[in-house]
Amino acid sequence: MVTDVNSSGSVNTNANVSANKSALGKDDFLKLMIAQLKNQDPLNPMDGTEYASQLAQFSSLEQITNLNNYLKQSVDANYMLTQSINNTMLANLIGKEVKIGGDSIKVAGQDSVTLGYDIPDGVKSVKINIYNQYGTLVKTIEAPNKKGSNFVDWDFIDGNGNRVADGDYTFEVNAYNYNNEEVEVTQYKSGPIDGVKYTESGTLLIINGVEYSSGDILEIINKKGGDS
Known part of the structure; x- marks a missing residue:
């Protein structure tokens, strides 16, 4: 000093x-x-x-x-x-059914994933398109058009009847009214919380074998609504 x-x-x-x-x-x-x-x-x-x-x-x-x-x-x-x-x-929250935001799907050995969407009244048809990481369409699902929340399970089978490879995919829900005009849709994934993992970067929730942050959760629901 x-x-x-x-x-x-x-x-x-x-x-x-x-x-x-x-x-x-x-x-x-x-x-x-x-x-x-x-x-x-x-x-x-x-x-x-x-x-x-x-x-x-x-x-x-x-x-x-x-x-x-x-x-x-x-x-x-x-x-x-x-x-x-x-x-x-x-x-x-373990065991609770939740809605998860985003359009991403991670296939990592699990059996299926539940895709969900909310639609208004007056929808004529709904299609769910699933794309691989390169943007190639691998599957189109004709989905329910019931007003409110709907859920569809995808078993990771592509349009040719083969199981897709593990990796990253995205999905897009397209809904049309009786005038064949596209209708706004809120889409998400759904599944039960199977476990909680504590890490240095934060707490992760394990849903359908995939890890999500608590910020990805849109809503906690008691049970599935609509058709599956």
């Missing part, structure tokens, strides 16, 4: 305290005060009022430092508590 004491015996607090520090900590502040007392001119001692003022500054600095430490500990404790509560709540 470099201590800059001027001719009057007072310490220059603008001095370079450390090459790696841009602000004074309470320990640095105390060391400066001690150095100031050691190096003061006996014939011209530091004014008592000035010294009392510096002591008050040190006391305030220490209180602020302690408060910051307390707040950090409090935030860390609250974060751990929140994580523990969230993990417990997610574990209680």
Whole structure:
């Protein structure tokens, strides 16, 4: 540490305290005060009022430092508590049926996946097109057109009757009214939560053998509606 004491015996607090520090900590502040007392001119001692003022500054600095430490500990404790509560709540969802957002399908050895969609009244026909990772159509499913929520199981069989290879796929639900106009559709996947996995990057839910984050869940449902 470099201590800059001027001719009057007072310490220059603008001095370079450390090459790696841009602000004074309470320990640095105390060391400066001690150095100031050691190096003061006996014939011209530091004014008592000035010294009392510096002591008050040190006391305030220490209180602020302690408060910051307390707040950090409090935030860390609250974060751990929140994580523990969230993990417990997610574990209680095992066995619940959920809707999962997105149009992606991951085939990884499981037997099937449930595709879902919501449609309004007056829909004449619904088709579900399934594409591989290269955008090639591998399967078209004629789907139910009942108003509300509908679910269709895809057993990973393509249009030629063969099981598709494991990998990434996407699906698209197309609905048309009686005027052959396309109708807006909300699509998702559905399945029961089979397990919960805790990782460093967050908690994952295992659904149909695939891992999803809790943010992918759109809705928790009691049981499937519509046709399957």
